[in-house]
Amino acid sequence: MRVSHAGTVYDPAATSTAARPAGDRARRIYGPPLDAALVAASLVNVWANVDVEESLAMGCALLAAFALVLRRCLPLAAFLLTLPTALVTDAVWAALIALYTLSSVSRHRVLLGGCALAFSISSFLPWPWTDIDAAELSEAYSLVELTATLATAAAPVFLGQLVQARRELSQRLWEISRAREHEQLLMTQNVLAKERAQLAREMHDVVSHQVSLIAVQAGALQVGGSDPAARRTAATIRRLSTQTLDELRYMVSVLRDSGSRPTELTPQPSLADLHHLVDTSGIGAELDADLPDTLPPAVQRAVYRTVQEALTNVRKHAPGATARVHITCQDGIVDVTVTNTPPTRPALDLPSAHHGLAGLRQRAALLGGNVSCGPTPEGGYRLQVRLTAGSTA
Template identity: 70%
Template sequence: MNLGRLPAPLVDGALVGAALADTWVYVDIGDRVAMACALLAALALTLRRRLPLTTFVLTLPTALVTDAVFATIAALYTLSSLSRRRVLLAGCALAFAACDFLPWPWSSVRPAELTRTPSLIQLIYTLATAAAPVFLGQLVQARRELSLRLAEISEAREHERLLTDQRVLAEERAQLAREMHDVVSHQVSLIAVQAGALQVGSRDSETRRAAATIRQLSVQTLDELRHMVSVLRASGGRRTELTPQPSLADLRQLVAGSGIEAELETDLPDDLPPTMQRAVYRTVQEALTNVRKHAPGARATVRIHHGAGALHTIVTNTAPTRPALALPSAHHGLVGLRQRAELLGGTIDSGPTADGGYRLHLELPAEDWPNHE
């Protein structure tokens, strides 16, 4: 068991109890001076963490007048584990050895007895007893400092790894920004230019309207691309302001600029939670994009209402009137919408209708909103 993980009051209480037991074994209850010194030493152990040197000084008399030296050894160990002053520790160890070796009262000491072999052995034993808690305390202090150094090294390595990851990410973002600026933006610009030329040069009104829609969407896409490039080029430096997130107030503009014949029906308030507003907007945006790509000439209807404790967004379109062009697609649109709906606790259903069209239904829980039907 690691004593360092035990609560400090529990450890201190155990040491005081051991010191009192040591007193009960080695101190005569009738010797008031010895008993007072031993009790003082035992109680002084409660101060060993805050005042280690004072605690050792208070425990030293019991080593002089009694054989109960547990409190003094514990105090010396604590002082050694907390202090870096080796001269002080050596002096404390010698003081403890002297108090433990010399009999009390000192007047009973006979110089001739100190030269006898048993006395020399006792002196060596006393010095070893005094040195042991010092060495052990220094060892514990070194182990604690080593653990702190290892923790600092691990933290430094983790910080270095994070910096490396950020540098790699910044390089990838810069490369992606260059690709978007040099390739995607250039091609979208050409689309906008060609659409503008077609709008001006065509005599057919329907073709001019289609060209105007293409040009408008191309210009809007270019603006979004430029902002995305600026965000990518920031690369974790200064904070770049993000584009304002769409809300229900932007739905009519989205439907009007979709490039298809679409109708919007909604009676929702404008104070819905922003997350729900974004989910509705992105769902309608993806649905109208799919109609424009996969059902040319179809008409779309967007209905958004609240009922039965849920918010319903339904986008339906009629059958296409002309064949769809083969356009590249990663088929991630509906997957992303379904994931967004699941995060809000909702569902998305989609599928063909009986008349050859298509229907997409987003349902989000909204029990806290009043029924506007």
Template identity: 60%
Template sequence: MTRRPPPLVEDGVVVALALLDVWAHWDIDEPLRMACGLGAAVVLLLRRRLPLLTYVLTLPSVLLSDAVVASLAALYTLATLSRPGALLFLCVPAFAFSDTTSLPSPDFDLTETRKLIALGYSAATAAAAVFLGQLVRTRHDLSLRLTEISQARDHQQLLTAQAVLARERAELAREMHDVVSHQVSLIAVRAGALQVGARDAETKDAAATIRRLSVQTLDELRHMVGVLRASGGQPTELTPQPALDDIQRLADGCGIETELTMDLPEGLPATVQRAIYRTVQEALTNTRKHAPGATARIDVRHVDGAVRVRVTNTAPTQPPLPLPGAHHGLIGLRQRAELLGGTMTAGPTSDGGYEVCVMLPAHVTE
């Protein structure tokens, strides 16, 4: 699509053409006619704001001289800015009459063939300017209409996508409620029965941990199902959201021997606190899955204006458990850190262990 020149440039070109037309018909012996031609060229500067008045003020130039470019330009502008109507088409005979009449001594006789031909030629010239202006206006209106249609289509596609997403979320919520929640409930019940029936303290403690984690998972699932079912309504926050105070409880209940060190300022944003918690949670989960028997060290500090979360585990002492996994945990941690303006690195250590390190900006709020 070609870009139109700026309005100031267009006005300058039109005025220059009108002045060139006056110069082509210049006659030093007729100052009044030349003054009308020059005035009509200057009046064109008003054609965008006052198109009808501009056209009327250019007619004397056509009536008194042979300079017609200014009047045709004004008529074209009037046609581009006006809808079809009687007033617009009355401008055509007005131009034709002015062009075929000579003042101060008018010589207009419709019985002469020559006059009729000249009148028809002038009317056709004015009509061409009107039709061209109307064509430009129609093209502009059509462009606006196409833009509106495109916007409406995009909005409809967005609504359709939202409706599909809402159905998918509702279906996912049903599956989580009917399948996952049911199975986790069975785990909690069986763990409770094992806790009551077991005789040794170690088995009772393990069963209690399983039951507590199952109950906590059910609570989080219930909130997630509520969020999924609320799609299309008001935004719903996943509650309760973890914070720094929950990290100690997470370390104590993860089933791994851990060492926790935290040195952070007060007033960290909730998003940063949540990212710290999720980093520790994912690292401990990976240790439990891929490095059975290993110990973990959690170090959370404020370093050089940033929060550094480092979770390191030792080498496993038992073969890893064949647990299912989608391998999206570390990817999710990296994406979460990048969204907050931080970084994440992960890799094996020299002693056969593994380390996850996340750096997050520490925007402390008062």
């Protein structure tokens, strides 16, 4: 087992075992019909080569045929049970099939060679061995027949070894492919970690610095200002700047920790924070919410972010307007509607990347909802978001 630099564990043994279920399923599906077909073929071979009246030969042949049922779980035992039929009969299909199966799963070359030799001897020499006459044997059995018998025994051994090598090669290629995919994933994660670290530095060095200056100057204006309205405005700017700094610092820590350990974006807003959000929005806003407290946290965050984005847009694009926030939950659907009146003064030219509504649409889509927005007949604007109450994304 190896541990990567990004903390991801990579175990080659795990990838090896991960490739086996497909083969196991294939063996479970096709194994029994194939075994039945091989037993049937061996019985046909017995019927063609063994006389029914020869009880010993018939018993050994039938034992060999039905022993093929054990060839997957006990290949060596299956071959040993088929060996007597090669000794007393010419029905050797079962023995050859069992020898092939043993060769396809065993790496023991000496064992395979001994099994092939045992089959050759059993098939070549006549039975019973006590009646063998050397002179008759040399006349009846030639070198050609001996060579053919050895070749017959060697063929299933070599074929089984070839199948085993091919299976192992396919497995190895699959493992190499998985290892390369894992390596590519680690490289991608490494690049992303570097980009997050760079983004965290930029946020800390540039954004946090500028927001800190805003908070300091707002605090000075709050203390030294003579106009009560200006002082209240400065207090609001200072409070919002301080809150933004806290969120920025936390986001910087999240970006720096990404990829090294799990992080939770906490604290996250909930429905309990809606009243505070509306009261501190800086505009005249009315909240009408009728929601259960049992909504999933993801839905509660989506509702909060929707109201936050809508009130921010009202403050930026409709100065002097008032807003009404209406939230209901019926039949498992959460409906958030934010409507504002027409602006009473020109809007300030503020920079915007237009990511707010796009982010709301993405968040709503993840929760099985949708977003609709547009101007009202009175000259205001309405934003409506519908979410599925049971979503947990």
